[in-house]
Amino acid sequence: MTEIFAFGLGLARYSARGAMLDCFFPQPVLQPRGEVLQAIAELPAGTSNINADQAQAIDQAVGGGIAGTTFADATRKLVAVRLDTDAAIADTAEAYLKLHLLSHRLCLPNSLNLDGIFAHLPNVAWTSVGPIAIEELPEAITKAHLNHQQLEVFAVDKFPKMVNYVVPTGVRIADASRIRLGAYLGDGTTVMHEGFVNFNAGALGPNMVEGRISQGVTLGSGSDLGGSASTMGTLSGGGNINISIGENCLIGANAGTGIPLGDRCTIEAGLYITAGMGISLVDEFGEVMSTVKARELAGKSDMLFIRDSQNGNIVCRTNRKAIELNDQLHQHN
Amino acid sequence: MTEIFAFGLGLARYSARGAMLDCFFPQPVLQPRGEVLQAIAELPAGTSNINADQAQAIDQAVGGGIAGTTFADATRKLVAVRLDTDAAIADTAEAYLKLHLLSHRLCLPNSLNLDGIFAHLPNVAWTSVGPIAIEELPEAITKAHLNHQQLEVFAVDKFPKMVNYVVPTGVRIADASRIRLGAYLGDGTTVMHEGFVNFNAGALGPNMVEGRISQGVTLGSGSDLGGSASTMGTLSGGGNINISIGENCLIGANAGTGIPLGDRCTIEAGLYITAGMGISLVDEFGEVMSTVKARELAGKSDMLFIRDSQNGNIVCRTNRKAIELNDQLHQHN
Amino acid sequence: MTEIFAFGLGLARYSARGAMLDCFFPQPVLQPRGEVLQAIAELPAGTSNINADQAQAIDQAVGGGIAGTTFADATRKLVAVRLDTDAAIADTAEAYLKLHLLSHRLCLPNSLNLDGIFAHLPNVAWTSVGPIAIEELPEAITKAHLNHQQLEVFAVDKFPKMVNYVVPTGVRIADASRIRLGAYLGDGTTVMHEGFVNFNAGALGPNMVEGRISQGVTLGSGSDLGGSASTMGTLSGGGNINISIGENCLIGANAGTGIPLGDRCTIEAGLYITAGMGISLVDEFGEVMSTVKARELAGKSDMLFIRDSQNGNIVCRTNRKAIELNDQLHQHN
Numbered sequence: 001m002t003e004i005f006a007f008g009l010g011l012a013r014y015s016a017r018g019a020m021l022d023c024f025f026p027q028p029v030l031q032p033r034g035e036v037l038q039a040i041a042e043l044p045a046g047t048s049n050i051n052a053d054q055a056q057a058i059d060q061a062v063g064g065g066i067a068g069t070t071f072a073d074a075t076r077k078l079v080a081v082r083l084d085t086d087a088a089i090a091d092t093a094e095a096y097l098k099l100h101l102l103s104h105r106l107c108l109p110n111s112l113n114l115d116g117i118f119a120h121l122p123n124v125a126w127t128s129v130g131p132i133a134i135e136e137l138p139e140a141i142t143k144a145h146l147n148h149q150q151l152e153v154f155a156v157d158k159f160p161k162m163v164n165y166v167v168p169t170g171v172r173i174a175d176a177s178r179i180r181l182g183a184y185l186g187d188g189t190t191v192m193h194e195g196f197v198n199f200n201a202g203a204l205g206p207n208m209v210e211g212r213i214s215q216g217v218t219l220g221s222g223s224d225l226g227g228s229a230s231t232m233g234t235l236s237g238g239g240n241i242n243i244s245i246g247e248n249c250l251i252g253a254n255a256g257t258g259i260p261l262g263d264r265c266t267i268e269a270g271l272y273i274t275a276g277m278g279i280s281l282v283d284e285f286g287e288v289m290s291t292v293k294a295r296e297l298a299g300k301s302d303m304l305f306i307r308d309s310q311n312g313n314i315v316c317r318t319n320r321k322a323i324e325l326n327d328q329l330h331q332h333n
Numbered sequence: 334m335t336e337i338f339a340f341g342l343g344l345a346r347y348s349a350r351g352a353m354l355d356c357f358f359p360q361p362v363l364q365p366r367g368e369v370l371q372a373i374a375e376l377p378a379g380t381s382n383i384n385a386d387q388a389q390a391i392d393q394a395v396g397g398g399i400a401g402t403t404f405a406d407a408t409r410k411l412v413a414v415r416l417d418t419d420a421a422i423a424d425t426a427e428a429y430l431k432l433h434l435l436s437h438r439l440c441l442p443n444s445l446n447l448d449g450i451f452a453h454l455p456n457v458a459w460t461s462v463g464p465i466a467i468e469e470l471p472e473a474i475t476k477a478h479l480n481h482q483q484l485e486v487f488a489v490d491k492f493p494k495m496v497n498y499v500v501p502t503g504v505r506i507a508d509a510s511r512i513r514l515g516a517y518l519g520d521g522t523t524v525m526h527e528g529f530v531n532f533n534a535g536a537l538g539p540n541m542v543e544g545r546i547s548q549g550v551t552l553g554s555g556s557d558l559g560g561s562a563s564t565m566g567t568l569s570g571g572g573n574i575n576i577s578i579g580e581n582c583l584i585g586a587n588a589g590t591g592i593p594l595g596d597r598c599t600i601e602a603g604l605y606i607t608a609g610m611g612i613s614l615v616d617e618f619g620e621v622m623s624t625v626k627a628r629e630l631a632g633k634s635d636m637l638f639i640r641d642s643q644n645g646n647i648v649c650r651t652n653r654k655a656i657e658l659n660d661q662l663h664q665h666n
Numbered sequence: 667m668t669e670i671f672a673f674g675l676g677l678a679r680y681s682a683r684g685a686m687l688d689c690f691f692p693q694p695v696l697q698p699r700g701e702v703l704q705a706i707a708e709l710p711a712g713t714s715n716i717n718a719d720q721a722q723a724i725d726q727a728v729g730g731g732i733a734g735t736t737f738a739d740a741t742r743k744l745v746a747v748r749l750d751t752d753a754a755i756a757d758t759a760e761a762y763l764k765l766h767l768l769s770h771r772l773c774l775p776n777s778l779n780l781d782g783i784f785a786h787l788p789n790v791a792w793t794s795v796g797p798i799a800i801e802e803l804p805e806a807i808t809k810a811h812l813n814h815q816q817l818e819v820f821a822v823d824k825f826p827k828m829v830n831y832v833v834p835t836g837v838r839i840a841d842a843s844r845i846r847l848g849a850y851l852g853d854g855t856t857v858m859h860e861g862f863v864n865f866n867a868g869a870l871g872p873n874m875v876e877g878r879i880s881q882g883v884t885l886g887s888g889s890d891l892g893g894s895a896s897t898m899g900t901l902s903g904g905g906n907i908n909i910s911i912g913e914n915c916l917i918g919a920n921a922g923t924g925i926p927l928g929d930r931c932t933i934e935a936g937l938y939i940t941a942g943m944g945i946s947l948v949d950e951f952g953e954v955m956s957t958v959k960a961r962e963l964a965g966k967s968d969m970l971f972i973r974d975s976q977n978g979n980i981v982c983r984t985n986r987k988a989i990e991l992n993d994q995l996h997q998h999n
Contacts, residue, residue, distance in 0.1 A: 011811045011812070024807075024808075024811050026804070026807075026808045026811075064808070065805065065808050066808060066811075066812060076814065123505055125496075125500065127816070128461065128794065128818060129816055130816040134500065134502075137500050138359070138500065139398065141359075141500075142357075142359045142397070142398050142399060145344045145357050145399075146344070146399060148409065150460070150461060150462055150463040151497070152461060152487070152497065153497055153500070153509050154508075154509055154510075155506060155507055155509050156496060156504065156509065157505050157506065157507045158505065159507075161819075163791075163819040163822060164807070164817070164818065165807070167791065167800065167803050167804065167819070169800075171822065172789055172822055172823050172824065173821060173822045174821055174823050174825075174843075174846075175820075175821060175843045176819050176820055176821050176822065177507075177510070177526065177820075177843070178508065178526050193843065193844050193862050194862060194878060196526050196527060212527060212560055212561075214560075226896075227878055227880075227896050228561050228587065228878075228894050228896065228920075230559075230560050230561065230586040230587050230602065232586070232602075252938075252940075253896040253922055253938070254587055254894065254896050254920055254921075254922050254938055255603075256586055256587050256602055256603055258602065268938075268940060269896070269922055269924065269938045269940055270921075270922055270936075270937070270938025270940075271603070271938075272585075272586070272587055272601075272602045272603025272604075274585075274602055277642040278642050278643055279642065280643070291643070307645075307978070308978070309943040309944050309978075309979070309980040310944055310946070310957070310978075310979055310980075311644060311645060311977065311979065312641070312642075312643075312644055312645015312646070312973075312977060312978015312979070313642070313643055313644065313645070313978070314642040456838055458829075458833065461794065467833065467835075470833050471692070471833065472731065474690075474692075474831070474833075475690075475692045475730070475731050475732060478677045478690050478692075479732060481742065483793070483794060483796040484830070485794060485820070485830065486827075486830055486833065486842050487841075487843075488839060488840055488841060489837065489838055489839045489842065490838050490839065490840050491838065492840075510840075510841045510843070510859065511841065511859050513840075529860060545860060545893055545894075547893075561894050561920065563892075563893050563894065563919040563920050563935065565919070565935075587894075587920055588920075588936075589919055589920050589935055589936055591935065603936075604936070605918075605919070605934075605935045605936025605937075607918075607934060607935055607936075610975040611975050611976055612975065613976070640978075644977065644978060645973070645974070645975075645976075645977055645978015645979070646975070646976055646977065646978070647975040647976075
């Protein structure tokens with residue numbers, strides 16, 4: 001039997017008009033083997049609706065706890081998603097399966113093919129009675145008022161929040177509305193109220209996250225992202241540099257970075273490093289070595305960025321070894 | 334028949350003591366004409382309670398979908414609000430109607446007379462069972478505990494969140510708790526988790542909003558407000574300058590502005606421009622033209638604000654034509 | 667009868683496995699006297715489960731409105747917490763009682779012994795059906811999907827949000843998810859959407875809070891904390907200086923402080939003062955008096971901090987009297 005990339009047995013919800021709104025996979029599987037592989041062998045590739053009997057057999061292998069489910073309601077269905085390869089996303093259920101793979105820590109950010117995700121995720125109203133199609137929302141709000149019910153609308157977005165689908169072990173999340181499904185939160189990670197983690201982004205753990213982890217950005221083990229600290233994303237403003245922050249870094253409150261950082265780097269509170277900035281490199285003896293564009297420091301370790309409070313000069317303190325200055329770097333002085 | 338400024342047929346909710354807590358207008362009407370005007374001709378000006386029969390006729394004309402409603406519950410009533418002119422707000426229902434006009438995109442921010450709005454909006458606990466009067470809240474919390482129910486309190490505020498009343502078409506709102514009723518969100522606007530829009534403020538659309546749009550502030554078409562970017566409001570700190578941001582601007586993450594901007598302006602990430610700051614004007618050839626107070630640049634287009642990372646000098650790069658330097662401007666050097 | 671530090675009659679919720687998840691005290695009492703003291707005299711010190719009859723007598727004295735409660739459900743119990751002294755926290759109920767004392771304004775931040783609070787607060791999923799033990803959450807999410815119910819998970823945290831337990835009088839809270847139980851909000855305080863108040867931290871009132879009040883930090887009467895302004899906490903990054911902000915201060919939007927401030931201080935928008943920064947002291951005549959480390963200005967009044975927009979120099983404008991310069995301060999020039 002050929003190798004399969006990923007599989008999920010899910011519960012999908014639909015609009016009154018029959019459009020899939022979301023799909024919940026209690027137990028997604030990466031590279032299914034053995035019993036699971038056997039149970040799904042005869043399923044077609046991609047997304048398929050299955051009946052309760054089929055689900056029973058698969059669920060037994062997968063262990064998702066949804067065996068024996070029979071949905072009389074047309075707005076809910078059992079679906080099986082078999083991704084034979086990590087190809088571009090072809091429908092809503094596939095998009096949801098990939099987001100689940102990330103939040104279940106089965107795949108790291110930037111390791112999945114997410115092409116087509118925006119096209120295949122519908123914009124949905126996430127409410128206290130579950131997802132509602134946007135076009136059906138005004139009537140739902142009015143009906144709730146007439147029926148003396150409170151319809152709470154939490155978001156109108158393509159991405160739902162993670163914790164309604166997946167709660168990884170060993171994390172604290174102070175305000176769950178700020179973590180999208182598809183975020184990767186490693187063990188030992190605390191996301192405070194001001195923290196934010198986009199889909200396909202994450203904290204590898206353990207981390208203290210009080211700032212914003214943009215799409216595509218990862219925070220290495222032991223690093224702290226201070227309150228309201230910003231990491232430039234690849235979706236907006238960050239251009240073509242993919243930001244990552246290494247291990248044991250400290251990004252101060254209200255600070256930010258537009259360049260990737262290696263390990264043991266610090267940016268002082270309130271300082272935003274953008275890729276095009278000129279930075280004065282100072283060695284361990286306080287000597288200015290050269291002035292370089294910040295982007296030339298991308299990915300290097302043991303850097304301390306501060307803005308000199310006497311003259312406004314943005315300085316990177318490090319040691320010659322840490323920066324591993326090369327000739328090209330020196331030429332910019 | 335004389336012209337009428339605005340009309341709304343609404344469903345109001347009341348405290349146990351009979352104070353109006355909120356009022357929902359499914360279909361507010363600006364300058365009613367024809368059938369609607371006829372249906373409301375005999376109503377008194379201002380807010381009036383109406384019965385189901387009256388509502389039936391009006392609703393048919395307005396199209397709000399609340400026809401035939403009969404409320405046995407004393408905590409809910411049908412109200413009609415007829416604003417003959419855009420006068421100061423006289424009661425809670427009028428305040429809600431004006432907030433609906435803004436969020437329904439029937440009126441632009443700063444175009445309505447909102448005098449009296451704070452006085453006429455009660456401070457309300459917004460909960461999972463609807464609005465509760467503050468003084469009735471402690472008992473409600475205790476009762477919920479005794480009845481094994483979870484009473485979730487989302488906010489204690491004069492303004493409710495927009496999406497529980499109005500969801501304009503073509504928008505995405507990642508965290509609905511950050512958009513107040515009375516916000517104006519134009520078609521094609523995405524408000525990310527860190528975005529915020531106050532009442533009487535808005536994004537004309539399409540926009541990417543990841544920062545805070547304060548009361549009275551508007552963001553022009555095609556402009557991006559970066560993560561945690563700040564716009565000074567008129568309610569606090571902004572003094573008497575009314576901030577607006579023109580079209581196709583980019584306010585960087587963690588940046589801010591205390592002056593209005595014209596079109597195609599950029600503020601680099603992390604830089605806050607306040608009205609009283611001295612700014613070095615640099616022309617398209619890199620030549621310093623003069624140093625001016627930021628407030629003298631208010632509303633001008635094609636400006637790029639950066640802080641020189643070598644010497645801390647805040648610089649506005651532009652071209653002579655864009656700034657249209659006048660004599661007064663030069664005198665400040 | 668000996669003096670007792672504090673008492674609370676509470677309703678506790680438990681996991682299916684019998685671990686206490688939270689405890690709600692409708693009417694906590696500091697230093698109980700008279701009738702209350704009598705009613706609790708025979709209770710053991712610390713936390714005890716009591717029956718409906720015992721609760722009846724105590725509740726009558728305390729006035730919490732939970733008299734006559736009989737819980738058939740094993741996941742809910744009546745508990746009495748008698749803290750004879752302000753000792754280290756010994757269990758979950760004691761932790762909750764102390765958090766209630768703070769939010770009920772019975773104790774000021776930094777006045778209570780909170781040792782052991784992290785150890786004794788379980789990490790809990792705060793959901794639309796109440797608290798759920800983390801290990802029981804995945805099954806609960808799956809069950810909700812199978813039962814066509816929406817289980818909304820608001821947070822996964824040791825601390826719940828304040829307003830589900832206590833809503834102090836005279837406050838507005840635009841986004842309740844950002845105020846932890848144990849926050850102290852004085853009368854006349856408004857916390858806007860971007861505001862945040864941790865446990866054992868607070869605004870003494872009246873205040874406008876649009877920034878983050880970290881653990882251990884207090885904001886004096888009449889002070890404004892601007893949008894996204896940061897106060898360094900003692901838990902992370904703030905080291906051993908305990909930050910407080912005096913009366914009538916203004917911390918600008920996107921600004922921050924790593925030193926405590928006295929009264930009538932201002933930090934301009936976008937400027938972050940850290941303890942180790944060199945600051946140029948300028949007197950009321952614009953004369954530079956000296957350059958000092960920011961930490962030497964800790965707690966002083968009448969200071970205005972700005973960053974000179976021409977040369978990047980961070981300046982503290984004040985008058986000689988306000989700063990009360992001492993010899994030690996001058997030696998650092």
